[in-house]
Amino acid sequence: MANFYLDNPDLRFHLSHPLMQKIVALKERNFSEKDNFDYAPMDFEDAMDSYNQVLEIVGEICGDIISPNAESVDHDGPALIDGRVEYAAGTKVNIDALVKAGLMGITLPRKYNGLNFPIVPYIMAADLVSRADCGFVNIWGLQDCAETIHEFANEEQKAHYLTRVSGGETMAMDLTEPDAGSDLQAVMLKATYSEADGIWYLNGVKRFITNGDGDISLVLARSESGTLDGRGLSMFIYDKQKGGVTVRRIENKMGIKGSPTCELVFKNAPAELVGDRKMGLIKYVMALMNGARLGIAAQSVGVSESAYRESLSYAKERKQFGKAIIEFPGVYEMLTKMKAKLDASRTLLYETSRFVDMYKTYMHIAEERTLTKDEREEMKKYQKLADIYTPLAKGLSSEYCNQNAYDAVQIHGGSGFMKDYPVERIYRDARITSIYEGTTQLQVVAAIRGVTTGGYLAQMREYEMMEIKPELLPIRRKLIVMTEEYDHIVQRIIKTKDNELIDFHARRLVEMAGNIIMGYLLMLDTNRDERFRRSTEVFVSQGKSENHQRFEFIENFSIDELSNYKWV
Amino acid sequence: MGLKIVVLAKQVPDTRNVGKDAMKADGTVNRAALPAIFNPEDLNALEQALRLKEKYEGSTVTILTMGPGRAAEIIREGMYRGADNGFLLTDRAFAGSDTLATSYALSKAIEYIGKFDVIVCGRQAIDGDTAQVGPQVAEKLNLPQITYAENIVSAENGKIVVVRRLERGVETVSGPMPMVVTVNSTAPECRPRNARRLMQFKHARTITERQESNDDYVAMYSERPYLNIQEITALDIKGDAAQLGLSGSPTKVKTIENIVFQAKESKILGTSDDEIDELMKELITNHTIG
Numbered sequence: 029m030a031n032f033y034l035d036n037p038d039l040r041f042h043l044s045h046p047l048m049q050k051i052v053a054l055k056e057r058n059f060s061e062k063d064n065f066d067y068a069p070m071d072f073e074d075a076m077d078s079y080n081q082v083l084e085i086v087g088e089i090c091g092d093i094i095s096p097n098a099e100s101v102d103h104d105g106p107a108l109i110d111g112r113v114e115y116a117a118g119t120k121v122n123i124d125a126l127v128k129a130g131l132m133g134i135t136l137p138r139k140y141n142g143l144n145f146p147i148v149p150y151i152m153a154a155d156l157v158s159r160a161d162c163g164f165v166n167i168w169g170l171q172d173c174a175e176t177i178h179e180f181a182n183e184e185q186k187a188h189y190l191t192r193v194s195g196g197e198t199m200a201m202d203l204t205e206p207d208a209g210s211d212l213q214a215v216m217l218k219a220t221y222s223e224a225d226g227i228w229y230l231n232g233v234k235r236f237i238t239n240g241d242g243d244i245s246l247v248l249a250r251s252e253s254g255t256l257d258g259r260g261l262s263m264f265i266y267d268k269q270k271g272g273v274t275v276r277r278i279e280n281k282m283g284i285k286g287s288p289t290c291e292l293v294f295k296n297a298p299a300e301l302v303g304d305r306k307m308g309l310i311k312y313v314m315a316l317m318n319g320a321r322l323g324i325a326a327q328s329v330g331v332s333e334s335a336y337r338e339s340l341s342y343a344k345e346r347k348q349f350g351k352a353i354i355e356f357p358g359v360y361e362m363l364t365k366m367k368a369k370l371d372a373s374r375t376l377l378y379e380t381s382r383f384v385d386m387y388k389t390y391m392h393i394a395e396e397r398t399l400t401k402d403e404r405e406e407m408k409k410y411q412k413l414a415d416i417y418t419p420l421a422k423g424l425s426s427e428y429c430n431q432n433a434y435d436a437v438q439i440h441g442g443s444g445f446m447k448d449y450p451v452e453r454i455y456r457d458a459r460i461t462s463i464y465e466g467t468t469q470l471q472v473v474a475a476i477r478g479v480t481t482g483g484y485l486a487q488m489r490e491y492e493m494m495e496i497k498p499e500l501l502p503i504r505r506k507l508i509v510m511t512e513e514y515d516h517i518v519q520r521i522i523k524t525k526d527n528e529l530i531d532f533h534a535r536r537l538v539e540m541a542g543n544i545i546m547g548y549l550l551m552l553d554t555n556r557d558e559r560f561r562r563s564t565e566v567f568v569s570q571g572k573s574e575n576h577q578r579f580e581f582i583e584n585f586s587i588d589e590l591s592n593y594k595w596v
Numbered sequence: 597m598g599l600k601i602v603v604l605a606k607q608v609p610d611t612r613n614v615g616k617d618a619m620k621a622d623g624t625v626n627r628a629a630l631p632a633i634f635n636p637e638d639l640n641a642l643e644q645a646l647r648l649k650e651k652y653e654g655s656t657v658t659i660l661t662m663g664p665g666r667a668a669e670i671i672r673e674g675m676y677r678g679a680d681n682g683f684l685l686t687d688r689a690f691a692g693s694d695t696l697a698t699s700y701a702l703s704k705a706i707e708y709i710g711k712f713d714v715i716v717c718g719r720q721a722i723d724g725d726t727a728q729v730g731p732q733v734a735e736k737l738n739l740p741q742i743t744y745a746e747n748i749v750s751a752e753n754g755k756i757v758v759v760r761r762l763e764r765g766v767e768t769v770s771g772p773m774p775m776v777v778t779v780n781s782t783a784p785e786c787r788p789r790n791a792r793r794l795m796q797f798k799h800a801r802t803i804t805e806r807q808e809s810n811d812d813y814v815a816m817y818s819e820r821p822y823l824n825i826q827e828i829t830a831l832d833i834k835g836d837a838a839q840l841g842l843s844g845s846p847t848k849v850k851t852i853e854n855i856v857f858q859a860k861e862s863k864i865l866g867t868s869d870d871e872i873d874e875l876m877k878e879l880i881t882n883h884t885i886g
Contacts, residue, residue: 029613066820067795070813081798082791089788130791143791 030095032156033087036333038371039152041557042378043079048148051382052076054389055146057396065138079149085129086153090160094122098161101286102453111274113241113288115167122164123198132171133194136178140190147385148378151326155377158330159337162457163284165330166238169323173199173246176316177265179391180303189244189265197243201316202234202266202292209236210470212248212309213258217294219249228264228301230272230294238464240290241275243268246316247299248308261308264299272297283456318414320465321422322384325377328422328429328461332370335429335436335454339363342440342449353439362435364566369432371563372546373425375553380417386410413487416478423471424542426461433458469535476534479518484541485511491548496555503551506568507544513579514540521582529587536578543571598654599751601645602709604702604717604733605638605659605674607667611722612636619854625723632666634673637718639786641779644748645716646678646787652751656680658709662690662701668802671825675797676789682825683709684802689830692842695724699732701840704833706737714751715776719744727778734776741776742769746783802827 033039052075053059059075061068069075097118104116115123126132134150136142150172157165174193177186193199208214217232230249234240245266252260266273272295279289303312340363343354353359390399390407399407436451437444444451462468478484488511496504517540521533550564609630611618617629642657649655659674659682661667671682685705693701706715715734720727727743734741742758746766749757757770761782799816801809802825806817817823830840838844865875879885 067792069795070816078795078798081794085789085791085794125788128790129788130793134791143795 030091031084031087032090032095032159033083035087035091037559038374039083039155040080041553041559042374043076043083043149043152045148045378045382047382047386048076048146051146051148051385051389054393055144055385057393061138061144068138068144079145082131082143082145083149083152083156086131086156089122089125089129089131090156093125094157094160094164097122098164098286098453099450101161101164102457103285105285106278106288108275108278111276113239113275113278113290115288116286119164119167119286122161123167123196126168127196131168132196133174133190134171136174136190136194140178140186141194142190147322147388148381151322151377151381154323154326155330155333155374158327159334160330161286162327162331162334162454162461163286165323165327166284166287167198167242169327170199170201170239170242172319172323173201173244173316175319175388176246176263176312177302179315180263180312181265185265185300185302189267192244198239200237200239200242200245201320202237202240202245202247203313203316204236205233206235210467212313213256213261215248215250215261215309217247217249218253219251219262219264219299220253221251225298228299230264230266230297230299232294233276234290234292234294236279237290237292238287240288240292241268245273246302246312247294248313249299251301251305251308258309259306261310261313262305263302263308263312265302266294266297266299270298281460283453283459285456317465318384318418321418321471322377322380324461324465325373325380325418325421325425328425328458329370329374329377331454331458331461332366332373332425332429332432335432335451335458336363336366336370338449338451338454339366339436339439342443342451346441359439362439364562365570366432366435368563368567368570369428371553371560372550372567373421373428375549375560376417376421376542376546377425379549380414380421383410383414383417387414412483416475416483419466419471419474420478420484420538420542420545422465423462423468423475423538424546427468429458429461472535472538473531475538475541476530479534479537479541480522480530484545485515485518488514488541488544488548491545491552494552494555496551500551500555503547503554503564503568506572507547507551510540510544510547510568510572510575513575514544517579517582524587526587529590532590532593533582533585536582540575540578543567543575547571597652598656599648599652599713600656600658600711601648601714601716602658602660602706602712603638603642603645603674603679604715604730605642605661605670606635606718606721606723607632607661607663607670608635608721608723609633632669634670635718635721635723637720637722637779637781639718640781640783641716641718641777642674642677642679643784643786644745644777644779645714648714648748648751649678658682658712660685660702660705660709662686662693662698662705665802665804665808668800668805668825672797672800673789675800676794677787678790678793681822683828684825685828685833686802686804687830689835689837689840692845693840694845694847695726695728695732696846697840697842697844699729699736700844701830701833701835702729703733703736704835705828706733708828708833711774713773713775714748714756715739715774716745716748717776717778719778719780730776730778737774737776739774739776740771741778742771743778745777745779748777797823799823800825 052072062070101116101118107114133142134145138144154169177189220229247264247266250260251262274293275290276293277291343359344352346353387407387410433455437455440451547568553560554564609627610633620626645657649657657679659671659679661670662685668684717730744760745758746761747759754773755770756773756775759766759768761780800823
C-alpha cells in the first residue's frame with residue numbers, strides 16, 4: 029500500500045523545474061504527434077500530467093511489489109541452468125509488473141512503441157526503482173542501452189530492436205573481459221566477418237556482464253585483426269534468439285545479488301554491426317557509458333533515499349536511556365547530514381539529467397532538420413555541461429550513497445549488523461555504485477577536465493547571477509567565498525603545468541567543485557521551495573569547511589611531498 | 597466470437613488504513629476522510645475479465661459502476677488496466693440504496709446496456725462486507741451464479757468453468773453462460789495500470805465532468821469517441837421508483853457500536869515439555885491447528 033512517488037514530494041519538486049518547459053516542447057516537437065498517436069500530449073501541462081501519473085504507477089509498483097520482494101530476491105538470487113540465467117522468483121514478478129505497466133522503452137520515440145519521455149522522468153523512475161531494490165534496477169534500467177541503438181544504429185535495426193525493447197525485452201552491455209576492465213582498449217573478443225554468410229561472428233569471453241543473458245546485447249569486439257588498441261574495436265548487437273552465447277558462470281557477489289553478473293562464452297555468435305567499424309570504443313561506448321553513468325547516479329540517489337528513510341524511522345522508534353535515539357546529538361547529526369547529502373546528490377542528478385535531455389533532444393532533432401545557429405549553440409553548451417556533470421554526479425552521488433549506507437547501519441547499531449533489517453542489504457548493495465561503470469577514481473579523471481578548462485567555474489558564476497530571495501543572500505555569500513577559494517587553488521595548480529600533481533589533487537579539486545555546485549543547486553531549490561532550507565544550510569556549512577580543509581592541504585603541499593605517497 | 601464481459605465495480609473508502617477520523621460521531625463511515633479506491637476484490641474480478649479478454653479474441657470488457665459523479669474515476673482506472681469502456685450509473689434517486697436496491701439498479705442497468713456472456717464482480721466490498729450484491733444481481737437477472745471464484749478457467753461453447761475457493765479447499769465447477777461470477781481476494785492480483793493506456797484514456801470524462809471542468813480539449817471528444825464515459829440515470833433504466841434508493845431499501849441500521857478489541861483471556865504459557873505438550877493438545881482439540 030506504499031507509493032514511493034507519492035510519499036516523496038522532493039521528486040515532484042524536481043520534476044517541475046522551470047527548464048522542463050523547454051525540454052518537453054523540444055522532446056515533443058512542439059506537440060506535433062497528437063494527431064498520429066492518441067497517447068501523445070496535447071500541450072506542456074498535459075505532458076507533465078502524464079509524467080506525474082506514470083511516475084505514480086512506478087511508485088505504486090515499487091512500494092507494493094518491488095520493495096517487498098527485495099529481501100527474497102537478495103536471498104534467492106538468480107540460478108544458472110544449462111547455460112542460461114533463471115531469475116529469482118521475485119525478479120520475475122517485478123519484471124512482469126513493469127512490462128505490463130508499459131514501463132519499458134520509456135524514452136524511445138512513439139514510432140518504436142516507446143513513451144517518448146524525456147530523460148528526467150525516466151531517471152526519476154530509476155531513482156524510485158533503486159530505492160525499492162538496488163539490484164533490480166540494473167535489469168530494468170539496462171533499457172537505456174536502447175538509447176545507443178537509437179543514436180547510432182541504422183533505421184532497420186532501430187525498427188527491429190527498439191520495438192522489442194518497448195515490448196519488454198531486456199538488454200545487456202557486454203564490454204568487460206577478464207583482461208579489460210577499466211581499460212577497455214584491451215578488449216579481445218573477436219569479431220569476424222564472413223563474406224559467404226554476409227554476417228559477423230563473435231568468438232571469445234566476456235566477464236562481469238550485468239544481465240548477461242538479456243534478450244538483446246550490445247557487444248564491444250575487435251573487428252580489426254592485428255590491432256591492439258581502441259581503434260580496432262567495433263560495436264555489435266547480439267540477439268539472444270539467434271544463439272551462440274552461453275552463460276558459463278554467475279558471479280557470487282557481495283551485494284546486488286538479484287542482478288545476474290555473468291561470464292559469457294561466445295562461440296560463433298552471429299551479430300550485427302552498429303554504425304561504423306572502429307568507432308566502437310571511441311564513440312559508441314562513450315555514449316553508452318555516459319547514459320549508464322547517469323543511471324548509476326540515479327541508483328545511488330535511490331539507495332541513499334532508502335538508507336535515510338530506514339534510519340530515520342529506526343531512530344524515531346528505538347528508545348535508549350528513556351528516549352528515542354534521534355534526540356541524541358550523535359544520531360541526529362548523522363541523520364541531518366544523510367538528508368543533506370541525499371538532497372545534494374539528487375539535485376545534481378536532475379540538473380545533469382536536464383542537461384542531457386537538452387543536448388540529446390537537439391541531437392535527434394538535427395537528424396530531422398537543420399538546427400538554427402542558436403539551437404546549435406545551445407546544443408553544444410548543454411553537451412559540454414552534460415559531459416562535465418555526468419562524471420561529477422556519478423562519482424559524488426555514489427560516494428554519498430556509500431556514506432549514507434554506512435551511517436544507516438551505524439544508526440541501527442547492533443541490529444543493523446544483523447540480517448533482520450534492510451540496512452544490512454542496503455549497505456552491501458551500495459558498495460558497487462562507486463565501482464562499476466567507472467570507479468570514482470575514473471570519474472575524477474573525466475571530471476577534472478571540468479576543473480582545468482573552467483567549465484565548472486563558469487557554471488558556478490552562472491548560478492551566482494541567478495535571482496534569489498533576499499533571505500538566501502548569506503548562503504550565496506558563503507558560496508562566493510568558496511568559489512574564490514576554489515578558483516585560487518585551481519589556478520595555482522594549473523600554473524605548475526605538472527600533470528602528475530594535477531592528477532594527485534584531482535579528486536580534492538573535483539570534490540571542491542562538487543560542494544560548490546551542489547551548494548548552489550540546493551540554494552536555488554530553496555529559492556523555489558522552503559523544504560530544502562535545512563539541507564542547504566547544513567550542506568553549505570559542511571561543504572565550506574571541507575573545502576577549506578582541502579584548500580589548506582593543497583596550498584601547503586610541496587611537490588617534493590609527492591614521493592611520500594608513491595610506492596614505485 | 598469474443599465474449600462480452602461486464603465487471604461490476606465499486607468505488608469504496610479505503611478502510612484498510614483507517615485513522616482516528618475514519619468514523620463520524622453517529623457511527624457511519626466518514627467518507628471524506630478516507631481516500632476513495634477501487635474495491636480490492638473488484639480488481640481481482642477485473643483481472644479475471646481481462647484474462648478472458650486475452651484468451652478469447654474479440655472480447656470486450658465493460659466496467660459498470662454505481663455511485664456519485666466522482667466514481668467515474670473507477671472507470672478510468674479500469675480502462676488504464678485494460679477495460680474497453682464503462683458506464684456510470686448515477687442519479688440522486690439511487691441515494692441511500694442498500695444491497696437490495698443496489699442490485700436492482702445494477703441489474704436494470706445491465707439490461708439497459710445489452711447482453712453479456714459473463715458478469716463478474718468482487719465477492720464483497722470493503723465498506724459493507726455483505727457479499728450480497730453479486731448474488732442478488734444474478735437472481736434479479738434470473739441468471740445462474742458461481743461465487744468465491746479464484747480462477748475462471750474457460751468460457752467457451754456456452755459453458756464457463758470456474759475454480760472456487762472454499763474454506764477447506766478448492767472445487768472446479770461449470771455452468772451455462774450467461775453467468776454471474778463473484779471473485780475472491782485469493783484470485784490473482786490485478787495487473788498494474790499501463791502507462792500508455794493511462795495517457796490514452798486519462799481524458800475520458802462523463803458529460804457531467806466535462807460540464808464541471810473547463811477542459812480545453814473539446815475537439816478531442818468527438819475525434820475520440822472512446823473518451824466519452826456514458827452516464828446512466830434512473831430514467832434510462834426505467835426503474836420502478838419504489839425499488840430504488842431509500843424507498844427500495846428495507847435494511848435499516850438500528851445502532852452502531854464502536855468496539856475496541858481487548859485481550860481478556862490472556863494466559864502465561866510455560867516452557868516445560870509437559871506444558872508445551874498440554875498446549876499442543878489444546879490447540880489441536882479446538883482446531884486452532886491441524
